[in-house]
Structure formats: C-alpha cells, structure tokens
Amino acid sequence: MAGNVSTLGRRTTRINHAVTEPLWVQLSLITVALVFLALFLVVPLVAVFKEAFSKGAEVYFASLVEPDAWHAIKLTLLAAAISVPLNVIFGVSAAWAITKFRFRGKQALITLIDLPFAVSPVVAGLIYVLLFGAQGWLGPWLADNDLKIIFAVPGIVLATIFVTFPFVARELIPLMEEQGTSYEEASLTLGASGWQTFWRVTIPSIKWGLLYGIILCNARAMGEFGAVSVVSGHIRGQTNTLPLHIEILYNEYQFAASFAAASILAGLALVTLVVKSLLEWQHTRDREKAARAAAQQS
Amino acid sequence: MSIEVKNIEKQFGQFKALDNVSLSFPTGELVALLGPSGCGKTTLLRIIAGLENPDGGVVHFHGEDATHVHVRQRQVGFVFQHYALFRHMTVFDNVAFGLTVRPRGKRPGKKEIAERVHELLRLVQLDWLADRYPDQLSGGQRQRIALARALAVEPKVLLLDEPFWCTRCQSAQRSAPLVASSSRRAAYHFNFCYSRPGRGDGSCRPDRGVEQRQN
Amino acid sequence: MLALTLGLSVSTVSLAQSEVKLLNVSYDPTRELYTEFNKAFADHWQKTEKQKVTISQSHGGSGKQARSVIDGLAADVVTLALAYDIDALYEEAKLIPENWQSRLPNNSAPYTSTIVLVVRKGNPKNIKDWDDLVKPGVQVITPNPKTSGGARWNYLAAWAFAKKKYGSDEKAREFVAQLYKNVPVLDSGARGSTTTFAQREIGDVFLSWENEAFLIEKEFGAGKFDIVVPSLSILAEPPVTVVDKNVEKNGTRKVAEAYLKFLYSKEGQEIAGKNFYRPRDPEVAAKYAKVFPQVELITIDAEFGGWQKAQKEHFNDGGVFDAIYKPGT
Numbered sequence: 072m073a074g075n076v077s078t079l080g081r082r083t084t085r086i087n088h089a090v091t092e093p094l095w096v097q098l099s100l101i102t103v104a105l106v107f108l109a110l111f112l113v114v115p116l117v118a119v120f121k122e123a124f125s126k127g128a129e130v131y132f133a134s135l136v137e138p139d140a141w142h143a144i145k146l147t148l149l150a151a152a153i154s155v156p157l158n159v160i161f162g163v164s165a166a167w168a169i170t171k172f173r174f175r176g177k178q179a180l181i182t183l184i185d186l187p188f189a190v191s192p193v194v195a196g197l198i199y200v201l202l203f204g205a206q207g208w209l210g211p212w213l214a215d216n217d218l219k220i221i222f223a224v225p226g227i228v229l230a231t232i233f234v235t236f237p238f239v240a241r242e243l244i245p246l247m248e249e250q251g252t253s254y255e256e257a258s259l260t261l262g263a264s265g266w267q268t269f270w271r272v273t274i275p276s277i278k279w280g281l282l283y284g285i286i287l288c289n290a291r292a293m294g295e296f297g298a299v300s301v302v303s304g305h306i307r308g309q310t311n312t313l314p315l316h317i318e319i320l321y322n323e324y325q326f327a328a329s330f331a332a333a334s335i336l337a338g339l340a341l342v343t344l345v346v347k348s349l350l351e352w353q354h355t356r357d358r359e360k361a362a363r364a365a366a367q368q369s
Numbered sequence: 370m371s372i373e374v375k376n377i378e379k380q381f382g383q384f385k386a387l388d389n390v391s392l393s394f395p396t397g398e399l400v401a402l403l404g405p406s407g408c409g410k411t412t413l414l415r416i417i418a419g420l421e422n423p424d425g426g427v428v429h430f431h432g433e434d435a436t437h438v439h440v441r442q443r444q445v446g447f448v449f450q451h452y453a454l455f456r457h458m459t460v461f462d463n464v465a466f467g468l469t470v471r472p473r474g475k476r477p478g479k480k481e482i483a484e485r486v487h488e489l490l491r492l493v494q495l496d497w498l499a500d501r502y503p504d505q506l507s508g509g510q511r512q513r514i515a516l517a518r519a520l521a522v523e524p525k526v527l528l529l530d531e532p533f534w535c536t537r538c539q540s541a542q543r544s545a546p547l548v549a550s551s552s553r554r555a556a557y558h559f560n561f562c563y564s565r566p567g568r569g570d571g572s573c574r575p576d577r578g579v580e581q582r583q584n
Numbered sequence: 585m586l587a588l589t590l591g592l593s594v595s596t597v598s599l600a601q602s603e604v605k606l607l608n609v610s611y612d613p614t615r616e617l618y619t620e621f622n623k624a625f626a627d628h629w630q631k632t633e634k635q636k637v638t639i640s641q642s643h644g645g646s647g648k649q650a651r652s653v654i655d656g657l658a659a660d661v662v663t664l665a666l667a668y669d670i671d672a673l674y675e676e677a678k679l680i681p682e683n684w685q686s687r688l689p690n691n692s693a694p695y696t697s698t699i700v701l702v703v704r705k706g707n708p709k710n711i712k713d714w715d716d717l718v719k720p721g722v723q724v725i726t727p728n729p730k731t732s733g734g735a736r737w738n739y740l741a742a743w744a745f746a747k748k749k750y751g752s753d754e755k756a757r758e759f760v761a762q763l764y765k766n767v768p769v770l771d772s773g774a775r776g777s778t779t780t781f782a783q784r785e786i787g788d789v790f791l792s793w794e795n796e797a798f799l800i801e802k803e804f805g806a807g808k809f810d811i812v813v814p815s816l817s818i819l820a821e822p823p824v825t826v827v828d829k830n831v832e833k834n835g836t837r838k839v840a841e842a843y844l845k846f847l848y849s850k851e852g853q854e855i856a857g858k859n860f861y862r863p864r865d866p867e868v869a870a871k872y873a874k875v876f877p878q879v880e881l882i883t884i885d886a887e888f889g890g891w892q893k894a895q896k897e898h899f900n901d902g903g904v905f906d907a908i909y910k911p912g913t
C-alpha cells in the first residue's frame with residue numbers, strides 16, 4: 072500500500088499519460104496560455120510598479136502619505152470592510168435559500184442577484200442618485216433630517232455593496248446545488264441543531280467557494296470605479312476612493328503618483344491572492360499528511 | 370421500539386409517490402422494504418426519519434404520534450444511499466459528530482467520545498482509517514463509516530437506504546453481515562430497503578420482507 | 585447603515601463656532617489655482633475674522649459637477665467653466681436666484697481664458713495665426729467637438745476668425761472644413777488629444793486653453809513647446825457664485841461671499857495670473873502682460889447668439905460639423 076502511494080506520487084509529477092494529445096499539441100497549448108498570461112497580466116503589473124517608482128522611492132512613498140491619497144486608501148478599505156461582510160451574510164443566506172428550499176419566486180431571486188452583473192455600474196450609481204439625490208424620491212426627506220447618503224461615505228458604501236453583491240452568492244449557488252441537502256440532513260439525524268449544522272457542516276463544506284467569493288468580492292469592492300464615481304462627488308480628502316484618486320492624478324499628469332496609488336491597489340490584490348494560495352496549500356498539506364499517516368499504518 | 374405508519378400519502382407535484390401506505394414494524398425486527406426503483410422506498414424511509422413531511426397519514430413510534438416530531442428528536446439513525454459523509458472531517462470526526470453536537474449537559478467527555486468512536490470503528494473493522502478523509506476511502510469503507518456514525522448516537526431505529534447497492538465491491542459484501550450482527554447485538558430496530566432481493570449469502574437475511582409496488 | 589449615516593452627519597454638524605468649512609465645487613483644470621488660492625484665503629480669513637476656515641475641493645467635468653450640485657452635492661460655492669452650467673442650478677433646482685450672474689463684477693467671472701495654439705519647440709512649421717492651420721502638410725490636433733466641450737470652443741474660435749477675415753459664413757464654413765481635413769486623429773476628449781500631441785508626439789499644432797497650455801508645458805517639460813497666441817480668439821469667462829440654498833443651510837453665507845470677493849482682490853488676481861488665468865484687474869493684468877499677449881477676443885454671445893444656438897447649429901446631429909467632417913477623407 073505504501074509503495075503504491077509513492078509510485079502514484081511520482082507519476083503525477085510527469086505529464087499525465089492518460090492524455091492522448093501528441094506532445095506538440097500539449098506544448099503549444101501551454102505556450103499559448105503562458106504567453107497570454109505574460110502579455111495580459113505580468114507585463115501590465117510590472118509596468119505599473121515600474122512607472123510608480125519612475126521618480127524614485129522617495130516620490131513613491133511621499134505620494135502615498137500625501138493626505139488625499141492616504142484618505143483615499145482608508146476610505147477604500149472602509150468601503151471594502153463594510154461591504155464584504157454584508158455580502159458574505161447576504162450571499163450565504165441567498166445561496167442557502169435558493170439551494171435548500173423550494174419556494175415561489177426562486178427564479179426571480181436568482182435573476183435579481185445577477186442584476187448588478189447585467190446593469191452598467193454607472194446606471195447602478197444613477198439609481199442611488201435617483202433614490203437619494205436632492206431631486207430624488209427620498210432626497211427632500213433626507214435633507215429635512217440632515218442625513219447625507221450620496222456625495223458622502225454611506226453612498227459610496229451602498230454603491231460598492233450594489234456592484235459586489237452577486238459575487239459570494241454566485242460562487243456558492245452552484246457549489247451548494249451540487250452538494251444538495253444530504254449533508255445537512257445527515258447532521259440533523261445525528262441530533263445537531265440547525266445552528267450547529269450551519270456552522271459545522273454547511274460552512275466548512277462551502278469554505279473554499281466562500282473564500283473565493285470573498286476574494287472576488289473584495290477585489291471588486293476595492294477596485295470599483297463607475298458606480299462610486301457617480302455618487303462620490305469627488306470631494307478631495309473626503310469622498311475619493313483609491314480608484315477615483317488614481318484617475319484624478321492621472322488626469323493631472325501626475326503619472327508617478329497615480330501609478331504609486333495604482334500599485335497599492337495591485338498590491339492589495341496580490342496580497343489577497345497570496346493569502347488564498349497559502350490557505351489552499353495548507354489545506355492540501357494537511358490532507359496529504361493524513362493520507363501518508365494512514366498509509367503507513369496499514 | 371415499534372414503528373407504525375398509517376395511511377401515508379406523499380405527492381411530488383402531480384406525481385403521487387406514496388398512496389395510502391400502512392405498515393407496522395414490531396420492536397426488534399429486521400425488515401427489508403423491497404420494490405422496483407422509484408416505487409417510493411426512500412420516500413417512506415425519509416418520512417419515518419422526519420426528513421420529509423407526509424401530505425397525509427401518521428407515523429407512530431412506540432404507540433405515540435411522532436408525525437410532527439422534529440428529525441433531531443426522533444433518534445433515528447439513517448444511512449444514506451450515498452452515505453453523506455462530511456467531506457471536510459476525518460473518519461474519526463465523522464463518527465464523533467453526533468456525540469459532539471449534544472447539548473452541554475448530555476455531551477460525553479473528550480476521552481469518552483474517543484473511546485466510543487474507536488469501539489465503533491473496531492466494530493466495522495476500520496479502526497486504522499480514523500485519520501483519513503472520506504474521499505480517501507473505498508465505497509464499501511465509506512458505507513461502514515456511515516453505519517458507525519449512525520450507530521454512535523445509539524438510535525432507537527436504524528434506517529439504511531439501499532445498503533447493498535454497491536454489492537460489486539467486496540467491502541460492501543463484507544459490510545452486510547456486519548450490519549446484521551452489529552445491529553442485532555445492539556438490539557436495534559432495523560429497517561433497510563433495497564431494490565432487488567439481496568444477493569443471498571444468508572448472513573443478513575431480513576426477518577421479513579415487505580414488497581412495495583409501484584402505483 | 586442608518587447608524588453610520590447618523591454618525592457621519594452628526595460629525596459634520598457638530599462644528600465649533602471657531603471653525604468653518606466650505607466646499608468649492610469646481611471643474612477639472614482649476615486644481616492648482618484653488619490649491620494656492622484656498623491657502624491664501626484661509627490666511628486672510630484667519631487674520632481678518634480670527635476664524636479657521638477649511639476649504640474642500642471637488643473637481644470634475646463642468647457639466648457633471650453642476651449636475652452633482654443639483655443632486656445634492658452640498659457646494660457652498662461653485663466655480664465652473666460656463667455660465668450655462670451654473671444657470672442649470674437655477675433652472676433645475678432653484679438653488680440660486682435667476683440673476684446670479686449680476687451679483688459680482690464682470691459677469692461673475694473673476695478671471696478669463698482663451699484658446700491658443702501650442703506648437704513644437706522653435707515653431708518649425710512657422711505657425712503664426714489661424715490661417716496657417718489650413719495649409720497643406722500642417723497637422724492639427726484637436727478633439728471631436730461632438731463629444732468634447734473644449735473642442736467646441738476651438739471650432740468656434742476658428743470660425744470667428746475666418747468669418748472676420750473672409751467676411752461670410754460660407755467662407756468660414758469652407759475654412760473650418762479645410763482645417764478639420766488637417767486633423768489626423770480626432771480624439772474624443774481634451775485629455776486624449778493632449779496625450780496624442782505631447783506624449784505620442786503626433787501633429788504640428790495643438791489647440792488648447794491658455795491655462796492648460798502652460799500646464800502641459802510644465803508637466804511635459806519646459807522647452808519642448810512654444811505657445812502661439814493668434815490674432816483673434818474666443819473669450820471664456822469661467823463664472824463663480826455662492827449656492828444660496830446650501831449656504832443658508834450650512835450657515836456659511838458670510839464666509840462664502842468673502843471667499844468669492846477675495847478672488848477679485850489684488851492677491852486673488854495675482855494667484856489667478858500665476859496659474860495662467862488672465863486676471864481682470866487692470867493693474868495685475870498689466871503685470872502679466874508679457875505672459876498673456878494682447879489678443880482680440882470675441883464672445884459666444886456676441887458672435888454666435890449664445891451657446892444654445894451655437895450648439896444647435898453646429899454640433900447637434902445634422903449640424904454644420906456633421907456636414908463638413910467626413911472621417912477618412
């Protein structure tokens with residue numbers, strides 16, 4: 072048994088023999104994929120960092136601690152910190168409702184969840200202007216009560232939530248659909264409460280999908296431009312998020328500063344990806360350890 | 370514990386899966402539900418377990434109406450056709466699950482749980498797999514783990530859905546006598562259903578077979 | 585969400601008397617101007633009124649900025665590109681009185697600007713005036729007037745020049761048609777054209793706002809371009825106003841009015857000049873005469889009967905521009 076496992080392990084490092092395509096097909100496919108990756112991902116990323124440091128590290132850091140930039144960074148993180156958890160709650164509940172229950176209007180709900188993908192972010196922003204703007208439905212009431220939604224932080228957060236809300240649900244629905252309800256049912260027959268079932272069975276079994284959804288959601292929350300641009304009001308040091316700040320700097324010919332800010336966004340994205348890979352790596356390592364231990368015992 | 374189902378009706382949309390089904394299973398009996406695929410065996414087991422609500426009729430446990438008792442409270446062990454082992458948990462944690470979710474007062478200590486789990490794993494002859502994950506097991510091994518998991522909470526009724534659908538696998542054949550012996554020893558009430566009469570090796574012949582017909 | 589909203593609005597309301605906040609909603613190219621001016625005004629206010637004033641800036645396309653103020657962006661003052669955009673504050677939301685433009689001197693425009701010709705260092709094609717732009721072999725860079733507000737000024741300036749020189753609308757039309765035949769790339773916005781000319785180094789002459797032209801020189805390196813002021817150009821009067829509804833609500837009328845008045849002061853005019861806007865004050869203007877050569881300036885109102893009319897005649901679908909500009913010919 073132990074011998075079997077090790078030969079298997081060795082074999083998987085080579086190209087899989089079960090694949091029947093000739094070698095040149097495999098190689099050219101791999102080359103195409105790598106060239107595309109390099110062209111559309113690596114080169115632009117390198118270019119961003121190169122341009123960011125084009126005037127030296129001093130200018131780079133100065134442009135990040137500059138009050139407007141620093142505020143934009145904080146606002147972007149705040150918007151993500153509010154919208155991502157809300158989206159997780161919404162996404163899990165929606166996916167749960169859609170996949171575990173039978174009810175009327177299910178199709179309508181799925182379509183609604185996709186809405187932010189279908190409408191342009193600019194339209195999403197305008198919806199909020201229509202609702203909360205001074206000329207909008209709730210505008211006069213908000214003004215009378217001295218509440219600010221658009222052209223203030225709440226509007227930015229709302230717009231971010233709107234454009235990101237399909238991410239978690241969209242990631243989870245197919246996963247939970249495929250898994251069905253049998254794990255939850257098994258848990259219930261074993262005496263677990265609904266709450267215990269949710270935390271100990273459902274959540275762990277969708278963990279990877281959820282994590283992936285969160286990463287996508289977070290990336291979009293921090294990177295959103297269109298919808299936020301409409302409701303921001305562009306008040307410097309108050310309602311500019313990082314992407315808006317980058318555009319402003321770029322339009323003012325401050326290329327180094329603009330790419331410095333862009334490199335922060337790119338950096339945040341890279342960090343999330345690294346975290347994800349680390350978690351995945353740890354996960355597979357644990358499993359392999361268990362398999363090895365079991366194999367040794369036999 | 371005796372089970373009695375009376376006038377059970379179950380409809381899925383236009384399709385009537387169970388039409389006025391009445392059956393009774395006295396305490397300690399090993400009963401096999403037989404019938405062609407799609408005749409409603411799984412549905413009946415699910416209704417008995419409380420995973421499905423009947424549209425009409427009642428389920429009595431030990432003479433008491435259990436029709437509206439929640440699954441959690443029914444103390445029914447259920448081995449699903451595809452086992453439904455928790456993929457993110459080791460074999461050990463799967464078997465221990467039912468014990469660890471008990472309310473604080475009734476929950477055994479860690480050591481006690483470990484002892485109990487290993488005892489059950491020995492019973493299904495898979496003690497050496499405790500640290501593996503379900504997808505590192507063969508089909509028959511999975512089935513035996515699912516059985517151990519169901520037995521861990523000492524259910525009053527044990528329901529097995531198609532326990533021998535995987536009779537091709539050696540391991541499943543090994544599990545057949547196991548099912549019988551372990552459940553008999555524990556004096557569980559024992560039901561199982563399968564589509565064709567079992568490959569009779571005699572070791573787990575049901576006390577009684579009930580033929581269900583497609584309606 | 586509501587709690588957050590409340591927290592935010594409370595924080596904006598609970599300002600001590602010793603401090604006051606202003607929001608100036610402006611258009612894109614005024615950033616440097618107001619960065620410097622806000623500092624100067626804050627000092628001035630501290631000195632004269634013993635009060636701290638913090639001024640926030642919002643910049644964007646002029647029309648979009650006006651729209652945001654109408655939708656509730658709480659501007660105490662607006663400093664936009666066109667009177668037309670500020671008129672909307674009255675027409676759409678009655679945020680200001682109809683006669684807003686007569687409340688401050690010079691049509692409420694404390695500084696002006698005009699369209700100039702930016703050429704490459706040493707002016708190799710020897711471009712002196714508008715008629716040099718229609719010569720064969722000269723490449724002109726200007727954005728599409730259908731999509732860019734700035735580009736409409738360029739077009740109308742060329743038109744006005746030709747009409748004056750050749751005496752009729754027909755001749756002006758021929759002249760402008762000829763000019764657009766010399767445009768190799770018609771970008772959709774001013775920013776795109778700037779990049780085309782300054783970074784990609786396409787074209788011999790670039791039509792630009794005077795203040796932007798200086799800015800381009802500053803950003804892309806002095807000594808790379810020359811600025812040629814034509815014999816006739818168009819007068820832009822970027823106007824300013826207090827937004828009455830908002831200052832009433834914020835209790836900021838006094839400081840907002842003082843802020844705009846300060847634009848007309850010697851110090852304010854000085855700052856405008858330094859940031860490449862033509863000062864109104866004759867004395868300060870004289871000081872900057874070298875930077876801003878004399879030029880005959882016409883206005884849209886006098887020459888074209890106002891923006892509404894010019895827009896309809898020249899730039900709307902089926903207008904003159906559609907008739908004279910055929911891409912690829």
Ligand SMILES: Nc1ncnc2c1ncn2[C@@H]1O[C@H](COP(=O)(O)OP(=O)(O)O)[C@@H](O)[C@H]1O
Pocket residue numbers: 381382384386404405406407408409410411412413
């Ligand atoms: N959730 C469901 N929705 C619709 N039809 C169902 C559902 N569950 C079972 N059925 C139908 O009810 C009938 C009985 O199913 P089942 O009890 O699983 O049969 P079996 O005897 O093979 O276990 C089948 O025809 C099946 O298609």
Ligand SMILES: [Mg+2]
Pocket residue numbers: 407410411412450530531
């Ligand atoms: Mg079945």
